[in-house]
Amino acid sequence: MSLRQYEYALAVAEEGSVTAAAEVLRVAQPSVSQQIRSLERELGVTLFTRMPTGLVPTAAGRAFLREAQVAVAAARRARAMARAGAGELEGELLVAAQMGLGTRQLPSALAKLRRRFPRLEVTVFEEPNPAELERLGRRGVLDLVLVASACDEGGADAYHLGDEEFVVALGSGHRLLAADKVELRDLEGEPWIRFDRESALDAVLRDVLRDNGLTTTTAARVSQTATAVRWAAHGLGVTLVPASAVPHGYERLARPVLPVVSQPVIAGLRLGAGPAETALLELLREESWSRTASYAQVG
DSSP states (O other), rough: OOOOHHHHHHHHHHSSSSSHHHHHHHOOHHHHHHHHHHHHHTTTTTEEETTTTTEEEOHHHHHHHHHHHHHHHHHHHHHHHHHHTTTTOEEEEEEEEESSSTTTHHHHHHHHHHHHHEEEEEEEEEESSHHHHHHHHTTTTSEEEEEOOOOOSSSSSEEEEEEEEEEEEEETTOOOSSSSSSSSGGGOOOEEEEOOTTTTHHHHHHHHHHHOOOOOOEEESSSSSHHHHHHTTTTOBEEEGGGSSSSSTOOGGGEEEEEEEEEEEEEEEEOOOOHHHHHHHHHHHHOOOGGGGGGGGOO
16 A cells, blocks of 8 residues: 555545546546555455445545545655755644634734745644544644643643633623623623534533523524624624634623633644644744733723
């Protein structure tokens, strides 16, 4: 088996057809088909089955592709590190963040990284479910991840960057905007804009409501922090989000809460990290992780 075969199989799985995979890989279609058949013969299993929607991995194919993804990622990192040793940092960097964490700090750090290493390609995604982030981290798929608690599986080195303090987002004209800080008990009876049930953000809100004896009335559930704040601004309900997740222009509708609600921000760096992810970690450490002072009442 070769790394090229791994890459071809991953492309077929992603594109759903040999033709589309060949176009993405910029090779002839017969070459992709031949490599997939050769790989299946060597493995003794069928990797793909044809469905009306295209080629779909079999159970054996899914198991193989998970390992192939790790192998290809490792090979790309090795190439990037070799080039870095020659004074040229390039390659791919895969970064994930638990939804709501580092919403302001991560883009700022990535912009600086991009200016420093313009040939470095970075892929970033937000994941609401911390369990999924831990699973990906354990498999070595992610180069750097931002989470609220360190993974216990030993799959990454953990670094405490700071703490994200939460703020409550209110509707325009809400009675509590007159205060610099909002007592949580004063939110009794308010409808809440909440998040997906499996998300870490909804777990924080659930604990806050329970610990402060607040009645739970759910006005809506959303998948993004920016959506929650914007809906709160229109008076649909109130919501609780990390301070850095408040979209620009909505700061006037956000207030710190008492008792303070906060959570740590942990950067998980894969074991054996290369120069790119190490540079990003240092840039993240330079960012400010406390912002609630800017949410004071404006005249």
